[in-house]
Amino acid sequence: MSIAENIEKVRREIAAAAEKAGRDPAEIRLLAVSKTRSVEEMREAMAAGLCVFGENHVQEIREKYPLLPDASFHMIGHLQTNKVKYIVDKVELIHSVDSLHLAEEIQRQAEKAEREVKILLQVNAAGEASKFGLAAGETEDMLLRVLRDCPRIRVCGLMHIAPASEDMEAIRPYFRQVKELYQTLGRTEHPRCQFQWLSMGMSGDFPLAIEEGANIVRIGSAIFGPRQYAAQ
Numbered sequence: 001m002s003i004a005e006n007i008e009k010v011r012r013e014i015a016a017a018a019e020k021a022g023r024d025p026a027e028i029r030l031l032a033v034s035k036t037r038s039v040e041e042m043r044e045a046m047a048a049g050l051c052v053f054g055e056n057h058v059q060e061i062r063e064k065y066p067l068l069p070d071a072s073f074h075m076i077g078h079l080q081t082n083k084v085k086y087i088v089d090k091v092e093l094i095h096s097v098d099s100l101h102l103a104e105e106i107q108r109q110a111e112k113a114e115r116e117v118k119i120l121l122q123v124n125a126a127g128e129a130s131k132f133g134l135a136a137g138e139t140e141d142m143l144l145r146v147l148r149d150c151p152r153i154r155v156c157g158l159m160h161i162a163p164a165s166e167d168m169e170a171i172r173p174y175f176r177q178v179k180e181l182y183q184t185l186g187r188t189e190h191p192r193c194q195f196q197w198l199s200m201g202m203s204g205d206f207p208l209a210i211e212e213g214a215n216i217v218r219i220g221s222a223i224f225g226p227r228q229y230a231a232q
């Protein structure tokens with residue numbers, strides 16, 4: 001199937017999951033995860049109406065950004081502090097903020113660039129050692145510190161990566177827990193606490209994430225096909 005056909009199929013599945021949950025499909029944003037994909041493949045997605053891309057490597061954003069002036073980029077991967085400076089002016093949203101150290105560097109670079117940076121806090125609800133992210137229990141403290149210490153940062157919600165599993169009922173509780181955290185923390189009264197995005201769900205689990213309240217789904221392989229990593 002072509003990229004355009006895949007996008008069509010994913011959009012239908014998003015709509016079906018939203019309807020099942022009694023939600024308006026229009027409130028769910030589809031982020032095309034374009035890591036490892038060529039600019040040509042991304043242009044195909046753009047021709048099919050999808051112009052917002054998620055990337056997990058700073059270098060890839062730097063290379064693709066000037067070639068796709070009509071696209072917008074989200075950073076969804078682990079971000080090293082020494083690379084923040086390369087992307088603060090290129091990304092619409094950073095999904096993967098998981099330490100005060102990183103937030104402080106984003107603050108410094110945002111100050112230099114004289115701009116506001118929108119972020120999500122990444123939560124590792126299952127406590128998987130292989131994944132980055134804040135423990136659910138430390139997320140509120142992190143939120144309050146960012147609001148206090150980082151005046152150039154606007155906190156727009158939470159991001160979550162569920163454990164890889166075929167068993168949807170096994171991972172449902174994690175989505176639900178992050179949704180509850182999103183609702184609780186979203187009530188924090190602060191001008192730079194503006195929760196509007198709950199980023200959860202990938203190719204293998206996005207219908208479930210939508211049932212549990214996600215409003216950004218990050219989809220790679222269901223749009224572009226299986227990823228080919230170059231042999232190391």
Ligand SMILES: *Cc1c(COP(=O)(O)O)cnc(C)c1O
Binds near residue numbers: 033161
């Ligand atoms: C790669 C990646 C995705 C997309 O994964 P697929 O299974 O290909 O849809 C989503 N989120 C993050 C953080 C990723 O790194």
